Amino acid sequence: MFVHTWYNYGMKTRDKAGLETGENLNKIESEVERLKHENEELKAKVKFYEEQFRLSQAKKYGPSSDKGLEDQTCLFNEAEIESQKKMDEPDIEEILYKRRKAKTKSRKTYKDLEVEEIYYQLEEKDRACPSCNNELHEMKVIIRKELKVIPAKVTLVHHKRQVYACRHCDSVNSEGEKGTIITAPMPNPVLPGSMVSPSLLATILDMKYNKMMPLYRQEQAFVDIGIDIPRQNMASWVIKGSERWLSPLYDRMREHLLKEKVVHADETSLNCLDEKNNKKNYMWLYATGERAEKRIYLYDYQKSRSNKHPKEFLKGFEGFLQTDGYAGYNSVENVTRLGCLAHGRRYFSDALKALPKEAELSASKANQALKFFKEIYKLEDEFKDLAPEEKYEKRLEKTKPILDDYRRWLEDESKKTLPKSKLGEAINYSLKQWDSLVVFLKDGRLSCDNNLAERAIKPFVLARKNFLFAKSPKGATASGVTFSIIETAKANNLKPYDYLTYLFEQLPNIDLEDPDSLEACLPWSETLPDIVRRKHKDDKDYDFE
Numbered sequence: 001m002f003v004h005t006w007y008n009y010g011m012k013t014r015d016k017a018g019l020e021t022g023e024n025l026n027k028i029e030s031e032v033e034r035l036k037h038e039n040e041e042l043k044a045k046v047k048f049y050e051e052q053f054r055l056s057q058a059k060k061y062g063p064s065s066d067k068g069l070e071d072q073t074c075l076f077n078e079a080e081i082e083s084q085k086k087m088d089e090p091d092i093e094e095i096l097y098k099r100r101k102a103k104t105k106s107r108k109t110y111k112d113l114e115v116e117e118i119y120y121q122l123e124e125k126d127r128a129c130p131s132c133n134n135e136l137h138e139m140k141v142i143i144r145k146e147l148k149v150i151p152a153k154v155t156l157v158h159h160k161r162q163v164y165a166c167r168h169c170d171s172v173n174s175e176g177e178k179g180t181i182i183t184a185p186m187p188n189p190v191l192p193g194s195m196v197s198p199s200l201l202a203t204i205l206d207m208k209y210n211k212m213m214p215l216y217r218q219e220q221a222f223v224d225i226g227i228d229i230p231r232q233n234m235a236s237w238v239i240k241g242s243e244r245w246l247s248p249l250y251d252r253m254r255e256h257l258l259k260e261k262v263v264h265a266d267e268t269s270l271n272c273l274d275e276k277n278n279k280k281n282y283m284w285l286y287a288t289g290e291r292a293e294k295r296i297y298l299y300d301y302q303k304s305r306s307n308k309h310p311k312e313f314l315k316g317f318e319g320f321l322q323t324d325g326y327a328g329y330n331s332v333e334n335v336t337r338l339g340c341l342a343h344g345r346r347y348f349s350d351a352l353k354a355l356p357k358e359a360e361l362s363a364s365k366a367n368q369a370l371k372f373f374k375e376i377y378k379l380e381d382e383f384k385d386l387a388p389e390e391k392y393e394k395r396l397e398k399t400k401p402i403l404d405d406y407r408r409w410l411e412d413e414s415k416k417t418l419p420k421s422k423l424g425e426a427i428n429y430s431l432k433q434w435d436s437l438v439v440f441l442k443d444g445r446l447s448c449d450n451n452l453a454e455r456a457i458k459p460f461v462l463a464r465k466n467f468l469f470a471k472s473p474k475g476a477t478a479s480g481v482t483f484s485i486i487e488t489a490k491a492n493n494l495k496p497y498d499y500l501t502y503l504f505e506q507l508p509n510i511d512l513e514d515p516d517s518l519e520a521c522l523p524w525s526e527t528l529p530d531i532v533r534r535k536h537k538d539d540k541d542y543d544f545e
Contacts, residue, residue, distance in 0.1 A: 191241065198501050205486070209483050252518045253296050258314070261445065309328075311332050325339065337436045337439070344437060365423055369409070387444070391444035
């Protein structure tokens with residue numbers, strides 16, 4: 001009995017110990033799994049922060065272009081790669097010809113500049129040959145060319161209006177009334193009651209918004225040429241000139257933009273000191289497409305990045321709206337949204353830049369994605385001169401299969417990549433934006449990216465680095481209007497300073513309510529004088545030795 005009891009007790013003891021051991025093992029395994037999961041999360045966070053650090057270093061010190069990253073991975077294999085390309089051996093005459101041709105770079109003739117000639121001749125007494133004492137004759141003239149710059153010159157202009165009266169009327173008028181008095185006509189001033197002239201106001205606007213020189217630097221520059229104009233006066237002239245004369249042109253240009261079928265848009269931040277809220281203010285950009293007959297760039301200052309701003313500005317526009325992936329443009333009605341392949345490519349370029357030095361870039365997934373973009377952009381370069389109908393057919397034939405392969409690649413890699421990594425962000429961006437990224441296949445007039453808008457907004461970004469902020473909403477609005485006039489003028493092959501001078505001479509003396517009068521002053525008007533147009537737009541050959 002004792003033995004049986006002991007045996008049962010021992011069995012119970014072993015069962016209890018085994019159960020406790022099993023529970024401990026389960027707890028240990030659960031803890032191990034938790035620690036593994038936590039370790040994976042910590043590694044992912046460390047990898048994320050390392051990527052962010054390397055990306056910030058690449059943006060600060062590395063090249064800004066998205067191109068060339070793939071080629072940089074093959075620098076040490078250049079001999080092997082280049083040797084695989086089939087190329088006929090050049091003969092010695094071809095080599096020497098190219099070498100001789102390379103010595104002289106193509107330069108402009110400057111044939112439109114005024115020529116000043118200075119002659120250097122021997123005196124009569126020095127024209128005798130030192131060997132035989134006979135008179136020397138002129139054999140040839142050696143010409144040395146150089147460019148001479150004449151500094152800015154300031155003059156004070158007195159506008160004198162002659163007043164005429166009739167002596168006969170004065171003598172016969174016995175009732176004490178005034179006789180006949182006639183005053184000679186004179187052009188209206190650009191700003192009544194101010195000493196600013198059209199050329200001075202055009203200079204200030206051109207220096208600030210085209211050459212990126214803030215008003216305080218202009219104030220110092222004007223002192224060097226003999227005039228002292230406080231920057232406060234210049235700021236007042238800028239706002240008044242923009243509000244009174246340039247805004248009507250801006251509104252007219254907007255009417256033309258809304259009639260187009262393709263509009264590009266982008267936005268960038270701007271700090272306005274007098275705004276009551278501390279939120280970022282924004283400068284919005286709207287531009288016509290690459291194939292538009294009228295090239296228009298309009299900058300619109302707003303207090304926020306709210307979606308109501310593009311909705312209001314583009315009210316009445318019906319067509320294709322091309323932007324980046326910002327959802328604020330989704331509120332614009334009656335438009336078809338286009339995405340930007342360049343943004344999709346940039347995400348993969350950032351993923352490459354974020355990789356550590358020891359990573360094999362050519363084997364990375366990001367590099368595989370960039371090859372798709374490289375093929376697409378190579379085709380786009382081939383199609384750029386085709387008519388829209390022909391480009392549409394070529395894109396369906398050659399570009400669409402590449403995009404289909406790219407989509408399949410994205411879907412496969414999205415299952416294998418951490419979503420929070422830079423590569424995961426790049427893949428997710430293309431997948432989320434896919435419907436808008438492929439819209440450019442629908443029409444040959446469309447572009448595959450929004451680079452036009454990004455290039456157009458760069459002048460404002462460069463200017464912002466110099467003057468940093470806007471003092472008031474009025475100043476910010478005036479800046480947007482003036483940028484619009486200047487950048488649109490440049491896009492239509494006009495010289496900004498001469499065009500602004502022409503506007504400030506003409507606009508005060510025409511009826512601004514007359515549409516035809518405003519049309520004649522727009523940057524694409526054929527009635528503009530030749531002095532405001534750039535000459536030899538495509539002439540890159542010049543001779544200056």
